[in-house]
Amino acid sequence: MEADVAIVGAGAAGLVAARDLVRDGHDAVVLEARDRVGGRLLNGELPGGGPIEVGGQWVGPGQDEVLALIRELGLSTYPTYDEGRHIAEFGGRRSAYKGRVPRLSPAAILDIGQGSARLDRLARRVPVDEPWAAAHAARLDGATFGTWIRRNLHTRAGRSFMRLITQAVFAAEPDDMSALWAAFYVASAGGLDPLIETTGGAQQDRVSGGSQRIALALAGELGDRVVLDAPVTEIEWTDGSVRLRTPRAEVRARRAVIAVPPPLAARIRYAPGLPGDRDQLVQRLPMGRVIKVNVVYDEPFWRADGFSGQANSDRRGFAVVFDNTPESGAPGVLVGFLEGRHADAAARLDPAARRERVLADLAGYFGPRARDPIAFIERDWAEEEYSRGCYGAFATPGTLTRFGPALRRPVGPLHWAGTETATRWAGYMDGAVESGHRAAREVAAALT
Amino acid sequence: MEADVAIVGAGAAGLVAARDLVRDGHDAVVLEARDRVGGRLLNGELPGGGPIEVGGQWVGPGQDEVLALIRELGLSTYPTYDEGRHIAEFGGRRSAYKGRVPRLSPAAILDIGQGSARLDRLARRVPVDEPWAAAHAARLDGATFGTWIRRNLHTRAGRSFMRLITQAVFAAEPDDMSALWAAFYVASAGGLDPLIETTGGAQQDRVSGGSQRIALALAGELGDRVVLDAPVTEIEWTDGSVRLRTPRAEVRARRAVIAVPPPLAARIRYAPGLPGDRDQLVQRLPMGRVIKVNVVYDEPFWRADGFSGQANSDRRGFAVVFDNTPESGAPGVLVGFLEGRHADAAARLDPAARRERVLADLAGYFGPRARDPIAFIERDWAEEEYSRGCYGAFATPGTLTRFGPALRRPVGPLHWAGTETATRWAGYMDGAVESGHRAAREVAAALT
Numbered sequence: 001m002e003a004d005v006a007i008v009g010a011g012a013a014g015l016v017a018a019r020d021l022v023r024d025g026h027d028a029v030v031l032e033a034r035d036r037v038g039g040r041l042l043n044g045e046l047p048g049g050g051p052i053e054v055g056g057q058w059v060g061p062g063q064d065e066v067l068a069l070i071r072e073l074g075l076s077t078y079p080t081y082d083e084g085r086h087i088a089e090f091g092g093r094r095s096a097y098k099g100r101v102p103r104l105s106p107a108a109i110l111d112i113g114q115g116s117a118r119l120d121r122l123a124r125r126v127p128v129d130e131p132w133a134a135a136h137a138a139r140l141d142g143a144t145f146g147t148w149i150r151r152n153l154h155t156r157a158g159r160s161f162m163r164l165i166t167q168a169v170f171a172a173e174p175d176d177m178s179a180l181w182a183a184f185y186v187a188s189a190g191g192l193d194p195l196i197e198t199t200g201g202a203q204q205d206r207v208s209g210g211s212q213r214i215a216l217a218l219a220g221e222l223g224d225r226v227v228l229d230a231p232v233t234e235i236e237w238t239d240g241s242v243r244l245r246t247p248r249a250e251v252r253a254r255r256a257v258i259a260v261p262p263p264l265a266a267r268i269r270y271a272p273g274l275p276g277d278r279d280q281l282v283q284r285l286p287m288g289r290v291i292k293v294n295v296v297y298d299e300p301f302w303r304a305d306g307f308s309g310q311a312n313s314d315r316r317g318f319a320v321v322f323d324n325t326p327e328s329g330a331p332g333v334l335v336g337f338l339e340g341r342h343a344d345a346a347a348r349l350d351p352a353a354r355r356e357r358v359l360a361d362l363a364g365y366f367g368p369r370a371r372d373p374i375a376f377i378e379r380d381w382a383e384e385e386y387s388r389g390c391y392g393a394f395a396t397p398g399t400l401t402r403f404g405p406a407l408r409r410p411v412g413p414l415h416w417a418g419t420e421t422a423t424r425w426a427g428y429m430d431g432a433v434e435s436g437h438r439a440a441r442e443v444a445a446a447l448t
Numbered sequence: 449m450e451a452d453v454a455i456v457g458a459g460a461a462g463l464v465a466a467r468d469l470v471r472d473g474h475d476a477v478v479l480e481a482r483d484r485v486g487g488r489l490l491n492g493e494l495p496g497g498g499p500i501e502v503g504g505q506w507v508g509p510g511q512d513e514v515l516a517l518i519r520e521l522g523l524s525t526y527p528t529y530d531e532g533r534h535i536a537e538f539g540g541r542r543s544a545y546k547g548r549v550p551r552l553s554p555a556a557i558l559d560i561g562q563g564s565a566r567l568d569r570l571a572r573r574v575p576v577d578e579p580w581a582a583a584h585a586a587r588l589d590g591a592t593f594g595t596w597i598r599r600n601l602h603t604r605a606g607r608s609f610m611r612l613i614t615q616a617v618f619a620a621e622p623d624d625m626s627a628l629w630a631a632f633y634v635a636s637a638g639g640l641d642p643l644i645e646t647t648g649g650a651q652q653d654r655v656s657g658g659s660q661r662i663a664l665a666l667a668g669e670l671g672d673r674v675v676l677d678a679p680v681t682e683i684e685w686t687d688g689s690v691r692l693r694t695p696r697a698e699v700r701a702r703r704a705v706i707a708v709p710p711p712l713a714a715r716i717r718y719a720p721g722l723p724g725d726r727d728q729l730v731q732r733l734p735m736g737r738v739i740k741v742n743v744v745y746d747e748p749f750w751r752a753d754g755f756s757g758q759a760n761s762d763r764r765g766f767a768v769v770f771d772n773t774p775e776s777g778a779p780g781v782l783v784g785f786l787e788g789r790h791a792d793a794a795a796r797l798d799p800a801a802r803r804e805r806v807l808a809d810l811a812g813y814f815g816p817r818a819r820d821p822i823a824f825i826e827r828d829w830a831e832e833e834y835s836r837g838c839y840g841a842f843a844t845p846g847t848l849t850r851f852g853p854a855l856r857r858p859v860g861p862l863h864w865a866g867t868e869t870a871t872r873w874a875g876y877m878d879g880a881v882e883s884g885h886r887a888a889r890e891v892a893a894a895l896t
Contacts, residue, residue, distance in 0.1 A: 142623030144845045146590040175590030176846035233681065233717070263731045267715045269681070276737065276795050276830035280837065283711045283734035284624075284844065289724065344850055347724050382724035389728065396732065396844035397592045398624035402792055
C-alpha cells in the first residue's frame with residue numbers, strides 16, 4: 001500500500017489526524033493493531049443489548065476540542081446522574097452529603113481547601129506547552145507528587161483525599177509520578193475542580209450511545225482507509241519517506257503519525273533507531289493502571305434511597321464510584337474503578353474473589369441490594385496488549401525536565417500524537433483530539 | 449532450530465546461563481541481536497591496535513561471582529592506576545588530594561560523612577532479595593533519592609558530592625530514581641564505599657585484554673550455540689514451550705531465558721501477553737544515560753605531574769575521570785563519563801563541539817597537554833539500539849513496592865536474567881553473572 005501519510009493507531013487521536021489530512025486533500029491510511037477502532041474508547045454491552053462504556057467515557061465543560069467533534073459528528077451528550085447525596089469515607093469518618101465538600105472535620109476541610117488552593121496556584125505557574133520551563137520546574141520535577149502532598153497537607157483525611165483524587169484522575173499513586181507532571185496535568189485541565197467535579201467538571205456528561213461512537217463515526221468517514229488487525233512492528237524511515245511493516249501489510253508513505261501511548265510507541269522498532277532523547281523519554285512515561293467495573297442492576301435502586309451513586313473511600317479498593325445508568329434510565333448501573341495499588345491487589349485475585357470484594361464495597365456504600373447485580377462487566381486495561389494501562393501515561397520524576405521537549409518534536413518524517421502529547425486535557429479524549437489536529441497540521445505543512 | 453532452552457541476549461548474563469545449562473547436559477541456543485557478543489561489555493581499539501574498554505570495565509573486591517568466572521576462564525586482572533593526587537571540585541573549591549576524602553570545608557566533610565553514614569544505615573535495613581519488604585519501604589519508595597539527599601545533606605558541597613556519586617554510580621540523576629532503589633543498590637554492593645572507591649571498591653581492577661574477553665571466552669565455549677544478528681521480536685509461549693522469532697530464524701524450546709535490559713525485554717512481543725504486573729514493571733525501569741569517552745595520549749603525562757588521573761567536579765560535564773592506561777603503560781588514556789543530565793547536554797552537541805568540551809574539562813583538571821590527544825574514542829550507550837542506555841536500569845518511585853516481585857518471577861516457561869535482576873552488585877558485571885547462574889538453576893529445575 002502507498003499513501004501520503006500512514007497513521008499508527010485508530011484511537012481518537014489517530015482517527016482525527018487521518019480525517020483532517022483526508023479533508024485537506026491528502027491520502028491517508030490508518031493501521032490499527034486491534035480488530036476494532038477506538039483504542040481506550042470501547043463500548044461494552046448491557047443485558048438487553050444496550051451499550052455501556054468500558055473505557056473512557058466522560059466529557060465536560062472546557063473540553064472544547066472533543067465537544068466540537070461530538071457536535072460535528074452529529075452525536076449528543078447527556079448529563080451524568082448527579083442528584084442526591086454522595087458518600088465519602090475519609091480518615092475514619094463516613095458522610096453522606098450534597099454539594100462539593102464531604103462532611104469532614106473542620107481541620108480536614110481546611111487542610112483540603114488550603115492544599116487544593118496551593119496546587120491550583122502551582123499549576124497556574126506551569127506553562128502547558130512547556131511545563132519543563134516553569135519557574136521551579138527542576139525542584140518540582142525532582143520530587144514525587146506524594147512528597148508534595150506530605151509537605152502541603154497535614155491531616156490524615158486531607159492526605160487521603162489527595163491520594164484518592166490522584167488515583168481517580170491518573171489511575172496511579174502520588175508516589176509514582178513527578179510533582180511537575182501533577183501540576184502540569186492540573187494546569188492542562190484549567191484547575192483541580194475541573195478535573196474532579198461531576199457537574200461543572202470532567203465527569204459532567206456522557207456520549208449518547210457510548211463514547212466509542214466518536215471513534216466509530218470517524219472511522220466510518222474514513223472507510224477502507226482504516227486497516228484493522230494490522231499491528232505496526234517496524235518503521236523504516238528516511239528524511240522524506242517511511243515504510244511501516246505489519247504482519248498483514250506494508251505501507252509506504254511520505255510521513256507517519258504515531259498515535260499510540262508512549263510505552264507502546266517504544267515497542268515499535270524504528271530503523272534507524274530514534275535519538276537518545278526520544279528513546280529515554282518513552283522509557284519513562286509509564287501507563288496508569290485501572291480495572292473498570294460496571295455493575296448492573298434491574299434499576300438504579302440507590303436513587304430511591306436518595307443517593308447519587310457517587311462514592312469515594314480511603315479504606316475500600318473500589319474507591320471511586322459513579323452512577324452509570326444509561327440515558328434511558330434502565331438498567332441501573334454503578335461504575336467504579338480499582339486504581340493504582342487497588343488495581344494491583346485486585347488483579348492478583350481470581351475473578352470470583354475480585355467480584356466478591358467489589359460487591360462488598362458497593363454494599364458498604366449503598367446497602368445489601370448492591371450484592372445482587374444482574375451483570376458484572378469488568379475490564380483490566382493493563383492486560384490489554386494494545387493499551388497496557390489507562391487512563392494515560394504519566395511522567396516519572398526528572399522526565400519532563402530532561403526529556404519533555406522530545407514529547408511532540410517530530411523525528412524526521414515521524415510525528416507524535418495521542419492524548420499524552422496534548423497541552424489541554426492531556427490524558428482525556430479532549431487531549432487526544434487536540435493532538436490529532438496538531439499532528440495533522442504538522443504533517444500538512446511538511447507535505448506542501 | 450530446536451533446543452531445550454533458548455536464551456535471548458549474549459551479554460554476560462545470557463552467556464553464563466547458557467554455559468551452566470550446557471554443562472548440566474541441556475541443549476541451549478543463545479540468540480543475540482547484534483553482530484557481536486558482550487552486550488554492555490565491548491572492547492574498542494587504541495591507536496596501535498590494543499584493546500580499550502568502551503563499555504563496562506571494572507571489577508572489585510566482593511564481586512565474587514565475576515571474579516570466580518574470570519579465574520575459571522583463565523583471564524586475569526590488573527589494578528586501576530590509583531597513585532598520586534586526585535582532583536576534586538565541589539562547592540566552588542578545588543582540591544588535589546591523596547586518600548579517600550577531598551579537601552573540603554570542615555562543614556562539607558562533616559555533612560558528607562553524616563550523609564554517607566545515614567545512607568549506609570538505611571541500606572543495611574534493605575533486604576537485597578526483596579527490597580520491597582524493607583521496614584520503611586513504602587516511605588522510601590515514595591520519594592526520589594534527590595528528595596532524600598536534600599533532607600539528609602545540608603551543605604552545597606555535600607549535596608553536590610552526593611549528586612555526583614549518584615551520576616557516577618547510576619548514570620542517572622538523584623531526582624530520577626526511587627530512594628528505595630538507591631538504598632537497595634548500596635545494599636547490594638555492601639555499602640557506599642565499595643561502590644565509589646577505586647582501591648578497595650568497584651573500580652579497583654580491570655580485566656587484562658579488556659572486559660569483553662569474558663563474553664568472548666564464554667561464547668567461545670558455546671561455539672555455534674550462539675547465533676548473532678538474531679534480534680528476537682516475538683515469543684509465543686505455552687506452559688511448556690516457547691517459540692522465538694527473529695528475522696533469520698525461529699527457535700522452539702521448552703524454556704526461555706530473557707537476558708536483556710528490562711526496557712528492551714518490554715519491546716519483545718509476547719503471545720500471549722505478559723501479566724499486568726510484569727508489563728507495568730518493565731514500563732518503569734528506565735536505563736541510565738552515559739557517554740563514555742576514552743581520550744588517548746602518547747603517554748600518561750599526568751602521572752609525571754603527580755596526578756592519579758582521577759578527577760571529579762560538580763561544575764564540569766566531564767565530571768568523573770579515571771586513568772585508563774592499559775596494563776602495558778602506553779599509550780596514556782584518560783577515561784571519563786558524561787552522565788545523566790551531562791549526557792543529555794552533550795548528546796545534543798555535534799561531535800566536534802562535544803570533543804571540544806571534553807578536552808576543555810580535561811585541560812581544566814590536568815593542564816593544557818590534555819588538549820592534544822592522539823585519539824578520542826566515544827560511545828553513547830543511549831543511542832545503541834540493543835542497550836538504549838547504561839550502566840543499567842533503575843527503578844522510578846513506587847515501582848519496587850508495587851511491582852518488584854515481578855522482577856525475577858518466571859512467567860510460565862519464561863525466566864528473567866540480566867544484572868538488573870541480581871541481588872548482589874545489581875548493575876555490575878557481577879550481578880549479570882549472578883543472574884545467569886540463578887536463571888540456569890531455575891530452568892534446570894524446571895526441565896527435570
